Amino acid sequence: MAEKIKKFFAKKKADTKFKLAGPGHKLNESSTTVVVGPSKKKPAYVPSKVEPSEAARQAAEAAMVRLSGQRKDTAFNTSLAAIQAKVRRELEAENKSQAQAQGLPMRPVETELEVSAHLAVKGVYFKCALISDEVLTKDEWKVKIKEFLLNTLEEERGMTSCLMIYSCNYNRSKVLECVNVLCRYLDNLIGNPEEPKFHKIRCSNATFCDKVIPILGAQDFLYAAGFRQQKLENNGVEEDFLVWSIENIDNFDTLQFLRDTLKAEERVELEIDRNIQVLSPAQASQRIELPQDFYAMTAEELKKEKQQRAEMVEKQMQLRTKAMREKDEIREIRKYKFCLIRIRFPDGLYLQGTFSVYEKFSEILDFVKENLEHEGLPFILSVPTGHKLEESDKESTLADLRLVPATILMFQWDPLVEEDLRAAGNIAYLKPEVMLLVQSM
Template sequence: MADKIKSFFQKKKTNAKFMKAGKGYKLTESTSTIYSSTEPKEPMRRAEPTEEAKIAGQAALARLEAKKNDKPRFNTSYAAIQARVKRELELERKAAQQNLQQTEDITLKEKKIVDPSIFAVTDVFFRCPYLSDEILSRDEWKKKIREFLYEQLMGEEAGLTACLIIQSCNFGKEKIESCVETLGKYLDNIINNPNVEKYWKIRMCNKIFQEKVLPIEGALDFLKAAGFEQQKLLHNENEEDFLVWSPDNCNIENLTMLNEALRSAEPIPIELDRNLQVLMPSQARVRNELPPSFFTISKEEIKKEQQLRTEAVERNQMLRTKAMREKDEQRVLRRYKFAVLRIKFPDGIILQGTFSVHEKFQNVIEFVAENLVDDKVPFLLITPDGIKLIEECHGKTLLELRLIPTAIVEFSWNVTEKESMPKRYLKEDVLSYIQTV
């Protein structure tokens, strides 16, 4: 994310603060017992001061000396004000960072002791039809997929398996794409020039290989399946490690097939599980929190959040356009990855499901329909504000409809004749999901 400009200060507010400071006062002005008079008085002989008077006089002199040593008034030049405000903002930023770290530490502790019964969901779960019908967390599926692929790597389709490892076991889309492009060029050179032996060798100390291929899990396995073997060869009179291709290990036809597989491979997909729940009203009132694991925030994202808060303070000091406000709102909304939606039926029962914020509202309609006693009767979902989410809304995402991170919508049959309305709403097997209150 590009760095933000932090050049707006609380100029008007700060200037107003110092303008109200007043004109100051003279050190000689005092409420002490020393008075001056314009009336001429005859000189009079003063008696020797008593010891008490001497002590009082010394105290008065000490007070005057202290006032003389006071710091001068603050420099009210604009540059001085800017410097002062900058220092204050920096102190506020550091204090806010400390508070954020303390909050983070407290949150980590609360994760261990919080009562899970207050959560609307305990976690975000997924399915992987490619492997099994199990319902697991994302991390559990990543681990299971990795184990599965490495088991398959020992089989006959090692090259195809390596393609899936590259796509499924690494992080960073750009890094993966860069690796695939580099591996593809290695193979293209051999396929297009099968008799040119210089294309048969890959120097492992090469910068491109070191940066784009070696760090990617599965890349070396792919090259091995494509017919490359590691060997020591002379390079500039020094012995170095090379990967050397041999047509005896993989012919051009198989190399072409692997090249196509490499470029068309995709990660093994996992699907978001709806985590269907049916709640009584009393349960819904209690279970209204989302667990910390529902929103995954990395250290980098925490720092970014703090930066955004600091910038927000500065932006509030200037006039901002509608477009600027909408942009900031969109940035806040994009922090959410998932949403928990509750559909409240007229009988008080609540159907709950988990969705991606980027899913279309049509998916919510389908989720509700497949759990109804009669999915042929048209129905409407209505927001608490009375807004009917009509067909035009079905093509919009939950993010666009602001139904995140949690939302409640009310169910209503969309028919004119009451006689045609089903008397019940949810299927019997769905109602069996209601948990003991």
């Protein structure tokens, strides 16, 4: 079922791109330019062309150079050298600071409601390959998904209405109640196709009003199943009914197909965008606060949590069992939906990405691999205490590994390859085009 939905929307995306390409032309058509008079219609909005930034241009050049196996671009090498020199200076300053004090906290400080200049990220962003290539916030995607599905209804009402039910309604218990009612309507028709009482749904029926009408997509689902609204007499009074007819659907098997599609619980899924950033030591030490999007709690709950912190500090002063401490730690972790992971490389740069707390550690490994200059070489990640994360940790979630809400992981090449890299005079870590993502202060 999921594959059928993907194919349908892939075709729709392709059709949209085809339409945007403009009018077609015959092969034997004259190439003479045709002058068209001014139209009375309002011209379509065309976004102004934005020239790429210097950093973006250099990143593109870097990628092309890398793919061709050459490293002779003088401007590009100068940019890299400038970045490396800047990072070395900041790293030296950081080392001096650490020698004089205890060092900076390894975890970002939590921030509740105020907008801070020291935010590590501005928010949490998502992608949706099913609809477009954009990167948006969850609230922006909610609007876009709803618009997209509403525009698709006429073309494919059955599958689209099922997707709407699960993707555009956010109270899961209400959705499941609605689905159960819709399935009962279809089960009655499938099991008793000749029974007239199952061909009608009274629109003022309490169950229909309470459990079906409030759910976006539910009435479109019934339309796809062959129900149409009519006025019928009921106890001497005309009332609105949804009346089913076999003539409104392709064939009787449509009912079973719609039921199966509805029970499959398919939805338009969002994929978290890593919001990749590369930070110098100075930037990493300043941008240490998390935005409210990272929390699983509301603003009011966060205020209440703040009031309870004094009590928590007092608890820490008491003698407490290991089980009691672990319980408090789990409670703290559950406050978060997302976490910020920073990979610190020996050259002082930090690679930063956003993850769900329920993603597996293997996702972090893949994230690092994708951005390494030597993508296929083995490496080791360890927590600031020195504990190395093992192969057995791959299937553990970030919450299980206590990497929430934010953690710095130390990168090092596997000793088996590090000596060879040094001997070859090539100990680069990040891809050149990734290094150029280092932001200005």
